[in-house]
Amino acid sequence: MSANTKEQILDFVRARYPQAEIDETQDIFALGFVNSLFAMELVMFIEKTFEVTIPNDELKIDNFRSANTMAELVDRLSPARV
């Protein structure tokens, strides 16, 4: 898994929620203040930043719970990046 991918995702999440301490394993939706609208922003951020298209069957909340799961998703969608 690309460390850089994970870092870029973490930077994006931390920029939106500077008051929270977020690491790569943390379930951001369990923090209590991240709602599903942010999930939509994550999709747009990931598709734009990593130039991938997330197929409909991958658009489920479990793929966006942590920087780790998101980086895994990016790696699955762009194998050349690994």
Added chain:
Amino acid sequence: MSAISQQDNQRNGEVMTVIGVVGAGVMGVGVAQNLAQTGHDVVLVDKDEEILAAARATIWRNARMSRLMGGPALDPDDVLSRITTAVGADAVAKADVVIENVTENWDVKRSVYETMDAVCGPDTIFVVNTSAIPITKVAAVTGRPDKVVGVHFMNPVPAKPACELIPGFHTTTETVERVRDLLSAMGKKAIDVKDACGFVSNRVLMLTVNEAAFLVHEGVASAESVDEVFRSCFGHPMGPLETADLIGVDTILYSVEVLYEHYADSKYRPCPLLKQMTDAGLHGRKSGRGFYTYDAK
């Protein structure tokens, strides 16, 4: 201009109801998507093709994200295939029901209703999607005040299970029940509220958002702190300023101005910060920046 013929209006030998949706902003787009994903044929209109192209893109994207947002899994192409778009309010001439969602500005609303009343058949029901403007006032500019009823949809429309249903002074029970049935088919519970400017929701919510904006304006607290009080202390899922960004800061301002004008009561005075943000284009999520900054679309 797209006139929907009776032939287009039939599917499997059964006459289907065509719903006109006027205004392709945040609310109109949500209403059109909700109708389409529950099997209705929709004619969505606005004043120019650029707005309609953006609306189609938004509906496709939101339908795609539906499951992620806690809604049903949808095929975005299927949802969009039920929606015809056209320029000008006269394009809803053949609709059985028209749901109007234009900006909360009386002059704009009045002009749209005059056009709709002139082009639609006498049996067409007009649904006023407003958060503040009295339904009786809207009905009075049409020749069919018995067939005008208010529905205050909540945003995002497809995700919200309920709405306010508001008859005007002359609205018949038949009209109210037909619209209640349509709302039920859209998956919505209708909560009956009488016709008073702002109804229940906005009499309370707009004052809360306006006062929250005053707190930021006066430097008493940051937007983050105001919202955190509501989330952490009151257990609300979102604070008032996040809500303002979701609704649209400009829409909040217009709603507060409508309340202020209608009741002539200084408790509804709009916060200057809302005016400045509206002028500066800081309209919330839809513009990428409001009380918070969002990823540019």
